[in-house]
Amino acid sequence: MPDEPENLIVPPPDPLAQALSRLEPAPSGIDRDRLMFAAGAQSRRATIRLWQATAGFLAAIGFAAGVWMYSANASPFTRTPPAKTAPDQTMPTNR
Amino acid sequence: MGPEQLGDLVDRYAAALTLYARQWCSCPEDVVQTAFLKLVRLRTAPDNLVPWLYRVVRNGAIDASRAARRRQKYETAAADHASPWFTPSDDPSGLDARTVTDALASLPAETREIIVAHLWGGLTFEQIAQTVGSSAATCYRRYAAGLEVLRQQLGAECPMSPKT
Numbered sequence: 615m616p617d618e619p620e621n622l623i624v625p626p627p628d629p630l631a632q633a634l635s636r637l638e639p640a641p642s643g644i645d646r647d648r649l650m651f652a653a654g655a656q657s658r659r660a661t662i663r664l665w666q667a668t669a670g671f672l673a674a675i676g677f678a679a680g681v682w683m684y685s686a687n688a689s690p691f692t693r694t695p696p697a698k699t700a701p702d703q704t705m706p707t708n709r
Numbered sequence: 710m711g712p713e714q715l716g717d718l719v720d721r722y723a724a725a726l727t728l729y730a731r732q733w734c735s736c737p738e739d740v741v742q743t744a745f746l747k748l749v750r751l752r753t754a755p756d757n758l759v760p761w762l763y764r765v766v767r768n769g770a771i772d773a774s775r776a777a778r779r780r781q782k783y784e785t786a787a788a789d790h791a792s793p794w795f796t797p798s799d800d801p802s803g804l805d806a807r808t809v810t811d812a813l814a815s816l817p818a819e820t821r822e823i824i825v826a827h828l829w830g831g832l833t834f835e836q837i838a839q840t841v842g843s844s845a846a847t848c849y850r851r852y853a854a855g856l857e858v859l860r861q862q863l864g865a866e867c868p869m870s871p872k873t
Binding site: 622623625628630631633634635636637638639640641642643644646648649650652653654656657659660 | 792863
């Protein structure tokens, strides 16, 4: 707890307030074991999500790299054929 | 937050927090449990831990109350008195738990929550003011006025008040 401010409002002692505060609130119906189990699951959820995010990120990078490499290696299929040139007009000489 | 610390918090504050949540909704245990789980999810514990818990419980209880009202108008009023607010006192000279519950229930909600937070939650008026979004002086005025109403209603049964 941080330091409390110095000018706290402190009510004067009141017999009724004292008598009221002596009453115990009814016990909470919270299942302590269930709560602790759920709390444990909650605290691990962040770690699990971190690993899930990391795995997803790496998978995305791998996929992107695969696509890039495939497209780079696939150049024989996409290579443009050599431009057609006009046949040589010079007549072969038969000597 | 470690399990031992959480268990300690539950043991110390769950009953009072449940009483506080009961001012609004019919499922106070769920609201308090959700608040504790929310605390576990935090990376760092809040500076003012107990007032933080009360604020989260208050918001959760009000939300739960609204949801319950949407489902069924009469559910909240019926369930508010279904479970006891206080453990019956073994002290015969003490206040009657049922009478105090009825007297508290008759107070306006904004007054009742301050009295509950101060008397059974142990919050200062400054902490209550942060929780309810008001000033400490206003909270104290409401507390004093509410206590006077309770005094009138319980006066004859208050063990320490002079009988006239």
